[in-house]
Amino acid sequence: MGMADQFKDKAQELAEKAKQAAQGAKDEASERGQQAQDKAGEAQQAVQDKFDQDYES
Template identity: 75%
Template sequence: MGIMDQFKDKANELADQAKSAASGAKDEASERASQAQDAGQEQLQDQAESAKDEAQDRFES
């Protein structure tokens, strides 16, 4: 195996590592976005429930 082949192999290896790292980062970003969306929805539901309870309390008073 010549030196050129060694450089090509190393370049391919580094390219594969970069693709793997990028895929991992993309998966992590997607997971974080999903968690943030879930937290936002939960917060909105809590606020809606609090507003509903407050309205009922005012109506009953």
């Protein structure tokens, strides 16, 4: 295996690691976004429930 092949293999390895890291970050961001939407929905529901309770009283 020549020196050029070693550099090529290392470059491919680093590119794959970078790709995996980017995908991991994307997945984490997506999950955080979903959690934020869930919390917003819960807050909206709580406000609606409070409004309904106040209106019925």
